Amino acid sequence: MEKIAIGPSGMQGSRLAVGCMGLGGGWNATPVGPADVAQARRLVEAALELGMDFFDHADFYSQFKAEEVFGKVLRETPSLRGRIVLQSKCGIRIGGLDGVSTGHYDLSASHILRSVDGSLARLATDHLDILLLHRPDPLMEPEEIAGAFRSLKEAGKVRAFGVSNMNAGQIRLLQASLDEPLVANQLQLSLAHDAFVDSGVTFNHASRERAVWFTDGTVEECRSRRIRIQSWAPLAGGNWSPGARSALEASGRRHAVLPEAIAVAWLLRHPAGIQPILGTTRPDRLEACVKGLEVRLDREEWTSLWIAARGGPLP
Ligand SMILES: NC(=O)c1ccc[n+]([C@@H]2O[C@H](COP(=O)([O-])OP(=O)(O)OC[C@H]3O[C@@H](n4cnc5c(N)ncnc54)[C@H](OP(=O)(O)O)[C@@H]3O)[C@@H](O)[C@H]2O)c1
Numbered sequence: 358m359e360k361i362a363i364g365p366s367g368m369q370g371s372r373l374a375v376g377c378m379g380l381g382g383g384w385n386a387t388p389v390g391p392a393d394v395a396q397a398r399r400l401v402e403a404a405l406e407l408g409m410d411f412f413d414h415a416d417f418y419s420q421f422k423a424e425e426v427f428g429k430v431l432r433e434t435p436s437l438r439g440r441i442v443l444q445s446k447c448g449i450r451i452g453g454l455d456g457v458s459t460g461h462y463d464l465s466a467s468h469i470l471r472s473v474d475g476s477l478a479r480l481a482t483d484h485l486d487i488l489l490l491h492r493p494d495p496l497m498e499p500e501e502i503a504g505a506f507r508s509l510k511e512a513g514k515v516r517a518f519g520v521s522n523m524n525a526g527q528i529r530l531l532q533a534s535l536d537e538p539l540v541a542n543q544l545q546l547s548l549a550h551d552a553f554v555d556s557g558v559t560f561n562h563a564s565r566e567r568a569v570w571f572t573d574g575t576v577e578e579c580r581s582r583r584i585r586i587q588s589w590a591p592l593a594g595g596n597w598s599p600g601a602r603s604a605l606e607a608s609g610r611r612h613a614v615l616p617e618a619i620a621v622a623w624l625l626r627h628p629a630g631i632q633p634i635l636g637t638t639r640p641d642r643l644e645a646c647v648k649g650l651e652v653r654l655d656r657e658e659w660t661s662l663w664i665a666a667r668g669g670p671l672p
Contacts, residue, residue, distance in 0.1 A: 364540025
């Protein structure tokens with residue numbers, strides 16, 4: 358599988374990435390068991406077999422068990438670590454779970470440092486390749502974040518930094534204080550969350566009926582800074598609108614692939630070079646998605662899918 362640059366720093370990763378949120382046995386307090394480890398191992402091995410070497414985590418996925426189970430796989434087979442790019446995130450604290458009673462965002466330096474140490478211990482590794490700030494924290498102080506990044510870099514704990522769910526202004530604000538360029542911005546993008554393209558054509562359009570909630574200029578800001586845009590929920594968890602579903606199925610029949618592959622191909626066709634983060638835990642669905650790399654949607658088919666998903670003609 359093609360390798361792509363993750364940001365301007367020279368780091369590389371597979372065109373399609375594996376999202377690990379579904380690993381670890383779910384959002385519950387049940388301890389990780391052998392079946393969870395076996396599931397994680399199957400997914401990692403299937404991904405590597407398909408050429409996918411990029412794995413996305415967050416500290417608290419499955420109540421911290423996603424990283425834990427992944428770490429158990431790495432402990433069993435230490436040679437895997439050198440074959441993969443490991444990304445995790447920090448900044449969301451879940452109420453009742455993370456030493457806080459009310460859940461909140463926390464991009465203070467002390468929380469960032471504490472969170473990374475927790476991720477490294479669970480993942481059984483001495484460094485993360487990429488750390489993302491999971492969500493913008495209204496109380497974030499760019500200079501403080503820059504200091505945390507500096508000490509993580511100097512300690513060899515994190516190689517590169519990025520963000521998630523941040524808009525253009527937040528990226529500019531942070532970047533002005535950071536020593537190094539941000540490498541990624543992970544956003545919810547799919548045919549079910551198509552406002553990243555819709556906002557570009559409904560701008561200044563008085564008759565629009567759809568609510569457009571994507572901040573104008575975010576995609577452009579990332580592209581001009583060579584920040585890799587990653588898509589979370591690229592399959593929308595399988596929850597397509599009826600229009601999107603039938604368009605995906607029809608396109609899938611035309612190209613002799615499953616609808617999942619078309620959902621991936623639709624993202625890949627966008628010139629921003631989006632890296633889909635596939636959240637399936639099933640090797641067969643992963644393989645079906647990878648077929649999307651072989652589908653090149655022409656302008657008309659790409660637009661037809663978009664129109665079917667948005668539920669109305671373009672302005
Ligand atoms: N940055 C953020 O704020 C953020 C937020 C959420 C997620 N993420 C990251 O993005 C990754 C992907 O996100 P995601 O897992 O929410 O979305 P996804 O990749 O769109 O969907 C994967 C989930 O949907 C299920 N699914 C997919 N297609 C289906 C179908 N046709 N029928 C039934 N179920 C289907 C999968 O089940 P199976 O396992 O059974 O295939 C899996 O649970 C996560 O793993 C995580 O790494 C980031």
